[in-house]
Amino acid sequence: MSTQPPPPPGGGRTDASAVRIGALVPLTRPGWTAAGRHLLAGLELAVRDVNDTGGITGRPLELVVRDTAADPRRAEAAVAELAGLGVAALAGEYHSVVARAAATAADAIGLPYLCSSAVLDALTDRPTEWVARLPPPQSRGWQVYADFLLGAGHRRIAVAAQPSVYWAAGTRVLRDRLAPHGGSVGELDLTTLTPADVCDALAAERATALLLLLGHPEPAMSVVRAVRRDPRLTDLTIGAPAGQPEFAEWATALGTDGAAVPFLRYLPERLTPLGARVAVALRERLAEAPSFVAFEGYDTVAVLADVLRSHGVDRARTAAAWPRVAVEGTRGTIRFTRTPGSHVWQWDRPPVQIADRDPARPERFRVLHTG
Structure with missing residues (x-):
């Protein structure tokens, strides 16, 4: 029972x-x-x-x-x-x-x-x-995130992903937004790859940004640690659209490794x-x-x-x-x-930010972009 x-x-x-x-x-x-x-x-x-x-x-x-x-x-x-x-x-x-x-x-x-x-x-x-x-809706927030990536000069994006309707929908939004601007989104399947495998793939593909579409705390934190410690990937941007770095446990577990990881949050200026x-x-x-x-x-x-x-x-x-x-x-x-494509009643103007944790003071957030 x-x-x-x-x-x-x-x-x-x-x-x-x-x-x-x-x-x-x-x-x-x-x-x-x-x-x-x-x-x-x-x-x-x-x-x-x-x-x-x-x-x-x-x-x-x-x-x-x-x-x-x-x-x-x-x-x-x-x-x-x-x-x-x-x-x-x-x-x-x-x-x-x-x-x-x-x-x-x-x-x-x-x-x-x-x-x-x-x-x-x-x-x-x-x-x-x-x-x-x-x-x-995810399509709006993740489009804002894609625009942020484009504005920061990223065109070769990799996503480390696990099977999920949510992660798959996010990947489609990113790909559709980036493609008209010459951007590409490559997928790394974390059901078959280890964090070390992810690092090898990123180095081979010369991606400039890796997005974590992964469960939290694991395997997301293990991937972050592996990437931060790989000398081939010192210029790689790590992103977490779903908002993992928002919570204190992220900073407690990762320290400065968890800083400078842009994420979506729904707060106003x-x-x-x-x-x-x-x-x-x-x-x-x-x-x-x-x-x-x-x-x-x-x-x-x-x-x-x-x-x-x-x-x-x-x-x-x-x-x-x-x-x-x-x-x-x-x-x-x-x-x-009512918004196009949605079957439910939707707050018409929810705020959207992209923020990260300050490497100098990981307990402090920096707002990088609004949309």
Whole structure:
């Protein structure tokens, strides 16, 4: 008999008067647990703030947390369970393939889902009124990343990749954006190559940039260490579009080897006044600098609380409210629209940055490009 791990603190309360939001978060391996911890911190902080200002028309807001562990099947089961518990809406998830499973399940049963931090364009196979998303679709963010590479003079790009719908979609975006400008993208399959093999291939192909489309912490960190120590590759740029260097564990494990690795993050040049206040509270809660994922978590609850206060807790009314949302979040005013190629409601202007860690001070970030 398999057993589920106990819910996180605050995940198992049963206040009958509460308005409940179901939260899907990767909290155990093989999920990216650092991202899950930041996402949950943002969600929980926002719930606290909502309740400190009157809750949902006098009723407390409650977060019912389920750990997805980066498992789509587990996410599907959690959606069904949370729907049965009477949650008013779903929030969360970081891993794109898991969020896609959750979105499909939520659409099938008519449960509003605001995706916090997953970017795969095809979040659902069909148009749905039930699902909305805060981060930009992968096609937009990775096009910005490709433009950054072009601007930095890179034309021969290599990607060290593992099999994944998400990684494959990102590679297509990069190739389509780079090709008209004479750029090429070669793929190195990490299911058959060792980090030493990757170094040999990079030296032979004379690539100027290597992008890590790999699991974290491994094999991504092993590849970084191997490349940094190879004298043939001293001028090679290492990039991580998916954002691995954003989290403190990257800098702790890699030190200066993990610096100067450009990555995507979804932060503005300047946080809103709300964002500045939330940043202080998140740093205290996390005992480290909050990532963009923590702000995404906060903004998710801020949007849902506004909708629930304005339109009530009926699920159909919540889903119908997506196009009328106008919420001042931590990173700007959040409104939803339909974008070409997307079947879900999408924040129309999420910020996009490319940043890295400063080699002189790896705990400090440098913004290299915005889009």
